[in-house]
């Protein structure tokens with residue numbers, strides 16, 4: 001065995017060690033991340049049951065009836081505390097509302113506008129292009145009215161939480177008798193809220209809304225409907241996205257076939 005060969009092995013081994021060393025901080029971070037994940041899961045949190053949502057499947061769409069009922073629940077119940085800032089009145093066309101209905105609906109809201117020529121802010125009836133106004137003027141006011149907790153904006157809540165729609169549904173139906181859990185005044189026991197102590201009183205109760213379409217308003221029904229509405233609000237373009245995705249898949253499939261045939265032709269004579 002000659003010396004140059006040996007020294008080349010040594011240099012390549014050194015290079016390897018260098019590479020491994022450079023990965024050490026990465027592995028260390030990964031280990032810490034994994035450890036913190038296990039401690040998180042050690043804290044007891046119930047996993048929401050999987051629901052059979054119409055919008056889950058590959059070609060899934062939002063159930064229009066459920067969305068409309070869900071909007072009714074949002075409007076009559078949740079909007080007292082939760083804003084939905086990213087949704088404008090005209091977005092509701094997606095629920096099947098006509099332009100005229102949206103105009104009437106918008107005009108029932110007072111929208112802050114201005115300043116006018118004398119520099120003052122003023123209120124005016126809403127227009128279809130306006131976004132839903134927030135129930136509170138600012139976060140401080142929202143907290144003051146809710147025992148220090150801020151009712152989150154609901155525009156993206158379904159996307160923002162692990163288990164998405166399943167979690168929101170489970171949360172709304174997950175208020176239970178307190179099993180001797182330490183709760184501060186103004187907190188309620190919820191099986192699915194991380195930490196179990198939530199500063200939102202159970203917002204739904206049997207028959208709370210009277211559905212325009214005559215559906216019986218059980219807690220579960222309202223929770224399912226409002227969750228469908230919020231899932232739509234979180235991703236109004238989902239149906240287009242899925243349609244486009246399918247088209248792209250079909251296109252790729254056809255192209256794969258064409259390319260395969262072409263390849264066979266080109267290589268036909270070559271043994």
Ligand code: HEC
Nearest residue numbers: 077078080081146149150151152157168198199200203226
């Ligand atoms: C009386 C005010 C009030 C009403 C009405 C209300 N909420 Fe809440 N909600 C709150 C507050 C306050 C919080 C924050 C709780 C906390 O952080 O402990 C909250 C939190 C939430 C959360 C977030 C939980 C999380 O993971 O952070 C969801 C989801 C939610 N509400 C959904 C709803 C829905 C849907 C409705 C209507 C059916 C509704 N809320 C009605 C006050 C309200």
